[in-house]
Amino acid sequence: MLSLSCCLVLWELMSGFIYVPTQFVEFFFIKYIENLLIGLMAYLQKLEWKLHRLECQLLAKLDKERRKSVTPTIRMMVKLYLRRKLQNENVIPVTAMDNYNLVEALVSRILYMSDIDEKQLLLYAQMANLVNLILQLPNIDIKEIAENFSKFACNAHTICDSELRSLGTGLYPVISIINHSCLPNAVLVFEGRLAVVRAVQHIPKDSEVSISYVETAASTITRQKTLKEQYLFTCTCVRCNKLGQYDDIQESAILEGYRCRDNGCSGFLLRESDEKGFVCQQCGLIRNKEEIRKIASDIKALSDKALKCSSSGNLQEAIVLYKNIEKLQKEVCHPFSIILMRTWEKLLEILMQLEEWKEALAICRLTIPVYERVYPGFHPLLGLQYYSCGKLEWLEKYLALVIDFILWLLGETDDAIKSFTKAVDILRITHGTSTPFMKELLMKLEEARAEASFKLSSREDS
Numbered sequence: 001m002l003s004l005s006c007c008l009v010l011w012e013l014m015s016g017f018i019y020v021p022t023q024f025v026e027f028f029f030i031k032y033i034e035n036l037l038i039g040l041m042a043y044l045q046k047l048e049w050k051l052h053r054l055e056c057q058l059l060a061k062l063d064k065e066r067r068k069s070v071t072p073t074i075r076m077m078v079k080l081y082l083r084r085k086l087q088n089e090n091v092i093p094v095t096a097m098d099n100y101n102l103v104e105a106l107v108s109r110i111l112y113m114s115d116i117d118e119k120q121l122l123l124y125a126q127m128a129n130l131v132n133l134i135l136q137l138p139n140i141d142i143k144e145i146a147e148n149f150s151k152f153a154c155n156a157h158t159i160c161d162s163e164l165r166s167l168g169t170g171l172y173p174v175i176s177i178i179n180h181s182c183l184p185n186a187v188l189v190f191e192g193r194l195a196v197v198r199a200v201q202h203i204p205k206d207s208e209v210s211i212s213y214v215e216t217a218a219s220t221i222t223r224q225k226t227l228k229e230q231y232l233f234t235c236t237c238v239r240c241n242k243l244g245q246y247d248d249i250q251e252s253a254i255l256e257g258y259r260c261r262d263n264g265c266s267g268f269l270l271r272e273s274d275e276k277g278f279v280c281q282q283c284g285l286i287r288n289k290e291e292i293r294k295i296a297s298d299i300k301a302l303s304d305k306a307l308k309c310s311s312s313g314n315l316q317e318a319i320v321l322y323k324n325i326e327k328l329q330k331e332v333c334h335p336f337s338i339i340l341m342r343t344w345e346k347l348l349e350i351l352m353q354l355e356e357w358k359e360a361l362a363i364c365r366l367t368i369p370v371y372e373r374v375y376p377g378f379h380p381l382l383g384l385q386y387y388s389c390g391k392l393e394w395l396e397k398y399l400a401l402v403i404d405f406i407l408w409l410l411g412e413t414d415d416a417i418k419s420f421t422k423a424v425d426i427l428r429i430t431h432g433t434s435t436p437f438m439k440e441l442l443m444k445l446e447e448a449r450a451e452a453s454f455k456l457s458s459r460e461d462s
């Protein structure tokens with residue numbers, strides 16, 4: 001039986017890597033195991049190097065124009081076939097985790113031919129031809145390569161750092177056996193290239209382990225649309241089973257719909273049957289459809305401009321535009337809307353880049369109640385947002401220290417301690433406690449606590 005309290009690692013995998021739970025190893029064996037691991041890592045690095053060298057030699061043979069078409073997905077496929085070749089030649093060992101048979105067993109999109117469009121099939125065929133041209137292996141099956149591309153589409157995972165920023169894509173065939181749920185009982189995180197699945201709630205014996213393939217902060221219709229397009233299935237999880245029921249309609253309207261005209265009312269709106277407007281389900285006020293359409297189109301125009309500004313590095317202008325978007329969205333979106341939440345995220349990102357810490361903290365604090373609502377329980381994104389808030393509060397303390405000594409005495413430290421503690425409570429479950437990222441967070445919490453007790457004792461002394 002799996003229990004939450006021990007922060008379970010269900011699988012730790014990386015092709016060719018071995019996970020050793022050192023806590024179970026007697027002390028006098030640790031050094032021996034360490035040496036063994038260092039030797040094994042060096043050996044695996046040597047094998048990886050052979051693979052990498054072969055890949056580079058083949059890519060170097062391509063003409064300049066063709067090399068431009070070599071996307072990360074194509075390189076992933078080239079690596080897969082080179083790995084199989086080296087394994088067939090006994091240069092790289094075949095293991096239970098690193099084995100082409102696992103790829104053969106993966107679900108393929110081509111199996112659902114009727115659901116996949118012609119253009120997509122043509123693209124897979126073109127990509128397969130390029131892989132064939134790079135590899136120049138005898139007896140290669142181009143149809144098989146095309147099918148493997150379709151397998152990548154529904155089985156590859158985005159590799160992220162500890163703060164869930166995307167680093168690249170990887171194929172982890174054993175992790176790929178895990179099905180999706182919009183209310184998952186586990187999370188997938190990465191420690192470097194190591195994929196780790198951790199339980200986020202008690203998982204009874206014999207029940208299925210699930211992760212989420214998509215952003216869970218979305219209405220049922222949006223989640224189902226993404227899953228259908230990318231993974232070609234209709235989700236029937238407990239959350240999706242509520243589709244069309246009153247609480248699902250309410251939830252979707254709050255997340256992606258409009259707010260009541262009366263600022264004091266927290267009701268959500270539904271479209272009237274005669275299409276004249278939207279009716280507040282709490283107070284009955286009607287909101288004109290044209291008024292909403294006008295604001296939505298203004299937001300769209302501003303968003304296009306803001307995106308251009310931020311991608312061209314004009315951050316000051318982008319801030320002004322995002323603040324205007326926020327103002328308009330507050331007029332039409334529900335306070336718990338994820339659309340407004342995305343604007344705050346964007347503002348936070350840019351303010352951090354501009355080192356506008358005070359404003360960044362104010363925005364980060366605004367996001368917390370929405371995050372708590374849309375990422376309930378042990379969700380890594382909620383933990384990370386508490387962590388960001390804590391870091392900004394911690395920084396705020398130093399700024400206050402410079403500006404005003406009295407403020408330091410009053411202390412921002414307590415807020416930072418609260419935020420760090422909340423972050424630890426969640427992230428120790430989703431990220432474990434042994435990574436450098438978590439060690440840094442735990443150290444920050446310790447430092448903040450030590451400072452708070454020092455301040456308390458100095459106050460008592462004076």
Ligand SMILES: C[S@@+](CC[C@H](N)C(=O)[O-])C[C@H]1O[C@@H](n2cnc3c(N)ncnc32)[C@H](O)[C@@H]1O
Nearest residue numbers: 107154155176177178179180181231232233235
């Ligand atoms: C990464 S694979 C998951 C493992 C797969 N079920 C298998 O047997 O190998 C992803 C594919 O599994 C299927 N799948 C995953 N979660 C599902 C779910 N909740 N309901 C139905 N099919 C699901 C879909 O076909 C999806 O494209």
